[in-house]
Amino acid sequence: MKRIFVFALFAIGCTLAYSQVNWVRSYDVARAQALTANKFIVMDFWAVWCGPCKKMDSDMWETEKMAAHSDKFIFLKVDVDSNREIAMRYRASTIPKVIIMDASGEALWEEIGYRSASVYMKAFEEFPNEPAPTDQITKLVRETADENTYFSMGAWYQDLVKETENVRLKRGMLNASDNFFKMVQKEASTDALAQEAEFNLILNFAYRGAYKKAMKKVDKMEEAEMKNFIMAYCYKCEGQTEKMKEFMDKITSKDLLAQLD
Known part of the structure; x- marks a missing residue:
């Protein structure tokens, strides 16, 4: 995997220019470019025999509307016939398939x-x-x-959810956040860190709108600032102001209280 930094040196020679998007053909180069440029990756799975893929090229990728997004992402074309390992990794059995992911390969949004x-x-x-x-x-x-x-990654994706109203994007970001917090639980060197990860996993249920489920889960946890915050947040979202204030009064963290304003 480290070789992607070497491959990045050949990025210019590995790109193909369509009318509005500069496509990268190498998965490793795309990730290296995304890391260097601090951008997300739009990955398009296609094949030369795929009629809908060709229509997608002419109706979307090659249109002027794409110009507004040409600098926002790194664009990666993946031929499913010559890149079967990547296609299998991202379950691209039906094409076209488009995935938005980060440089680490974490998929956040997809459409088939x-x-x-x-x-x-x-x-x-x-x-x-x-x-x-x-x-x-x-x-x-x-x-x-x-x-x-x-x-850090789990918390970052959790915060990123607040930046979009797109339900599917939120779902993908919360799933990514879950994945990272579960890795924390797996690797945690202390019980305190594992518990903090568990609180954040429960908070993600609340951010999905599953307030009752979140409250039921957090009610079983030991007393903590995050427990009170999650309860207050859920009651706020349910419109139960008095219940919300009851738990807010137990919170001392200014950062947590600010999120309930």
């Missing part, structure tokens, strides 16, 4: 088949511009990540 450019363009337009935590992603790419790296 081509029906309308508006579905894809909406995701591109609403995807947050928040810079990724480069140090943490670098460790993930280089396979040197530790419990703190996983926690």
